[in-house]
Amino acid sequence: MKQQIPLVISDETIRAIQKVINEVIVEATTDSELISKRQKMYMNKKEACEYIGVSFNTLKKFIDEGLRVVEVAGIEMIRKVDVDEFFEKHTA
Structure with a gap:
């Protein structure tokens, strides 16, 4: 039989956890947008x-x-x- 142990977390700790989660979400979203832009083959x-x-x-x-x-x-x-190749050819 499983036992449950009550866990008390302060409001300050909860806010700190929420802040870290929000930062991770923002970073993941930004990384995803950058990856998406990099994967686009053709650009205007x-x-x-x-x-x-x-x-x-x-x-x-x-x-x-x-x-x-x-x-x-x-x-x-x-x-x-083509951009990448152009720069490879034109950089010393």
């Missing part, structure tokens, strides 16, 4: 700027220097793999 030019961390004008320079742009359903898109 705005997303490509955000991914690279550059302005639109700088992105246009990269395109002029050979960064590949593909057309998907009439929309210009940039593949993440």
